Every structure is written in C-alpha cells, then in structure tokens.
Amino acid sequence: MELKNEPALNLGPQPxxxxxxxxxxxxxxxxxRLALDAxxxxxxxxxxxxxxEADSLQSELDTLTATLKQLENQKGEAQKRLNDLKAQVEKLRSQVSAQEAAAAETEAEVAARxxxxxxxxxxxxxxxxxxxxxxxxxxxxTAHLRRAVLALSQANIKITHLEEQHRLIENAVEALSAGGTAAAAAAQLQPQFSREHLDKLVRGATPSDALEDDSFSKNEFGAMNGSTGFESDPFKDASFGGVAPNDPFAPAGNAxxxxxxxxxDPFAPSSGSDPFAGDAFAPTDNKNKDNDDAWAADPFAVLHAPVRGAAGGGAASPTPRLPPKQPPPRPAPPRPTPPHKIVSLTKQNTIFNIPSNCS
Structure with missing residues (x-):
C-alpha cells in the first residue's frame, strides 16, 4: 500500500x-514512513x-514429479522385463543343461556305435x-570235381569199350561155335589198327610221322565193315593189283x-552194289557187317547216346548193329514276355502310334 506525501502541518506562527x-x-x-515505503x-x-521463482520451481517440481512417476513406471516395466529375462535365463540354463546331458549321452552312444x-x-x-x-x-x-568227372567219363568210355569188345568176342565165340557162314565171317575178322599205328601211339607222335602216314593205311573207318584190301594206294598200279581177291560184302554162300x-572205270556208274555207296553211320538192317569198334566213333558218344544193346533176334551175327543217329536237338520254345515288358511295349506303341499288330 503506497503512502501519499502530505505537506507538513502549519501550526501557526507560534511554535x-x-x-x-x-x-x-x-x-x-x-x-x-518513506523508508518503510521504499x-x-x-x-x-x-x-x-x-x-x-516459486512458480517456476513449482512447475519444475511438477515436471520432476511427472518425470519421477514416468521413471517409476519405466522402472516397473524394466523390472518386469528383468524378471522375464531372468526366467528366460533360467529356462535357457535348464535347456543348456539338458542339451549337455543329451550331448554327453549322444557322444557315449556315438562312441558305442x-x-x-x-x-x-x-x-x-x-x-x-x-x-x-x-x-x-x-x-x-570244382576243379577236382571236373577232373573226377573227366576221369569218370573216360573210365565209363573205357568200360563201355571193354564191354563192347567183350560182347563182340562173345558173339564171335558163339558164331565160331555155331559154325556155318557166320563162323566163316567171324574167322575173317581183322584188327582195326595196324601194329605200326599201335607202336606209334605207344611211343608218341613224331614230326616224321606226318610224312610217313599213308592216307589209305590210316583210314580209321575202312575196317568198320571188314577188310577192304586198301592197305596201300590201289592207284599206284594200273591193274589195281592191290584189291583183295574176294569181296567181303558178297552174300554168304555165293559160289x-x-x-x-x-x-x-572205277568212277563210272555201275549196276552192281557199291560197298561204299551208303553211310557207314546210317541205321541199317544189314546183319553181315564185320568188326565194329566203339573207338571208331565219337569217344564221348556215351555221354549223350544210349548204350548199345545186344544183337536182336534172328540169325546170329558176330558184329552188332550201329546205334541209330540221334535227331538234332530241338530248339527251346519261345519264352513268354513278362507282363511289365508288355505294358512298356503297349505304352511305346501308344506314344509312337504303332498298331498293335505290328508290335
């Protein structure tokens, strides 16, 4: 409150x-009063x-109070996040412990494996x-078995050959005992191989044997039907003096x-019967053939051909009949096409538009 300056009181002339x-x-x-007013x-x-200043401090206080409240709220949130992080840390620690245990178990299992x-x-x-x-x-x-099979096959061949020879000898003995034309034919039996050929087999072949061999004396099939008289080349002499005086293929009792x-001319057609016209291995009913030997044929024929039986009934003959020729093996039947191949072929025909009758 301001004080007005009033003039001093005039008390009059008589102070x-x-x-x-x-x-x-x-x-x-x-x-x-003036000092107090000032x-x-x-x-x-x-x-x-x-x-x-108080208002400024009050506003600042309010600001600080709001900031404090905000910081308190942030502190709460941070505490919550901290608690969550602590829980996650604990969870991760438990997982790490479990994984370490599993890793140790896996390592042990790997070591065992x-x-x-x-x-x-x-x-x-x-x-x-x-x-x-x-x-x-x-x-x-297997090698021993092959050798054994080979030895067995050779033994079977030898046994068959010996049985055949034994049978031929028995037939010859029976024919000689019976007498007649059969005995005369049996008496004319001659060995298949010459002594020189047997000696050559014993001592082994030499390079000079190829020059000394005679194609007529080496004929292994010439003695199958008896002696032919061609022990040497009959064409060396123009008169054919090497021919035997008698024909072994002549009928018995022909006088x-x-x-x-x-x-x-030996090559001219003849009206008579040619002793060499037929096949020596063809089946025939001729019962007057001379000596026959199993070694003249395939030595392994016993493996795929039946064993020769005894001579048939009728007139006794010292020589057995040759076995009939075996027919050629039949080809294997065509195999059926598997179902999956038929399906694939059908698919291919469908893709390439091939008719079914051309597949």
Whole structure:
C-alpha cells in the first residue's frame, strides 16, 4: 500500500517546544514512513521475483514429479522385463543343461556305435577272408570235381569199350561155335589198327610221322565193315593189283566167282552194289557187317547216346548193329514276355502310334 506525501502541518506562527518536538517527531515518522515505503516496494519487488521463482520451481517440481512417476513406471516395466529375462535365463540354463546331458549321452552312444562299427568291420573282414578261403576251396573242389568227372567219363568210355569188345568176342565165340557162314565171317575178322599205328601211339607222335602216314593205311573207318584190301594206294598200279581177291560184302554162300569192282572205270556208274555207296553211320538192317569198334566213333558218344544193346533176334551175327543217329536237338520254345515288358511295349506303341499288330 503506497503512502501519499502530505505537506507538513502549519501550526501557526507560534511554535512551541512541544510543537517543535512533535514536528520533529512527525518528520522522523514521515522519513521512517518513506523508508518503510521504499523498503516495502523493494520487498514487494522481491516478493514478485520470489513468487515467479516459486512458480517456476513449482512447475519444475511438477515436471520432476511427472518425470519421477514416468521413471517409476519405466522402472516397473524394466523390472518386469528383468524378471522375464531372468526366467528366460533360467529356462535357457535348464535347456543348456539338458542339451549337455543329451550331448554327453549322444557322444557315449556315438562312441558305442563307433566301437560296434569297428567290431562289425573286423567281423566283415574276417567273413570276407573266410569267404575268400571258401571260394578258393570251392574252386579247388570244382576243379577236382571236373577232373573226377573227366576221369569218370573216360573210365565209363573205357568200360563201355571193354564191354563192347567183350560182347563182340562173345558173339564171335558163339558164331565160331555155331559154325556155318557166320563162323566163316567171324574167322575173317581183322584188327582195326595196324601194329605200326599201335607202336606209334605207344611211343608218341613224331614230326616224321606226318610224312610217313599213308592216307589209305590210316583210314580209321575202312575196317568198320571188314577188310577192304586198301592197305596201300590201289592207284599206284594200273591193274589195281592191290584189291583183295574176294569181296567181303558178297552174300554168304555165293559160289559164283567174285568180279573185280575196279576192273573198269572205277568212277563210272555201275549196276552192281557199291560197298561204299551208303553211310557207314546210317541205321541199317544189314546183319553181315564185320568188326565194329566203339573207338571208331565219337569217344564221348556215351555221354549223350544210349548204350548199345545186344544183337536182336534172328540169325546170329558176330558184329552188332550201329546205334541209330540221334535227331538234332530241338530248339527251346519261345519264352513268354513278362507282363511289365508288355505294358512298356503297349505304352511305346501308344506314344509312337504303332498298331498293335505290328508290335
């Protein structure tokens, strides 16, 4: 509140000491009042400043209070996140522990599997060695079996040959005992191989044997139907003096003189029977053939041909009949096409538009 400066009271012309004292006191009070007014104005200005500062501090306090509340809220959220992170850390630690345990178990299992694989590999090597040994033993046994089969086949051939020779000898003995034309034919039996040929087989073939061999004396099939008289080349002499005086193929009991089959052109057609016109291995009913030997034919024929039986009934003959020729093997029947191949062929025909009758 401001104080107005009022003029001093004029007490009149007659001042008194009391009045002067009061005046002085009034002046002092006025001056004090002025000082108080000035001080009051200063205080008011200071109050205004302090009020502004208080307002500023109050607003700052409000701001700090709001910031504090926000920080408290953030602290709560951070605490929640921290708790969540702690839970996750604990969970991860438990997972890590479980994985470490599983890893240790897996390592143990891997070590066990590795040891088992090593043992299986060693067992496989041992089995492979055993298999190789068994294979080698099987090869040896197979080779031994082949040798045994070969020896058995050779033994069977020899046995068959010996049985055939034995049968021929028995037939010859029976024919000689019976007498007649059969005995005469049996008496004319001649060996198939010459002594020189047998000696050559015993001592082995030499390079000079190829030059000394005579195609007529080496004929292994010439004695199958008896002696032909061609022990040497009959064409060396123009008169064919090497021909035998009698014909072994003449019928038994023929008293007529034997005509020389080579008296004229040997290659001209003849009305008589040619002893060499037929096939020596063809089936025939001729019962007057001379000696026959199993070695003149295929030595392995016993493996795929039936054993020769005894001579049939009728007139006794010292020589058996040759076995009939076996027919050629029949081709294997065509195999049926598997179903999956038929389906594939049908698909191909469908793709390429091939008719079914052309597939």
């Amino acid at each position: 008194t000491p009391e009045m002067e004292a009061i005046a002085r006191e009034v002046d002092a009070l006025a001056r004090e 001080e009051l104005a200063t205080k008011q200005r200071e109050l205004y400043v302090k009020t502004g 590795r040891a088992q694989a090593n043992s299986l590999r060693e067992r496989e090597q041992a089995l492979q060695q055993e298999h190789d040994a068994h294979t080698q033993q099987a090869d040896q046994l 007529a003189p034997i005509q020389d089959g080579f008296g004229s």
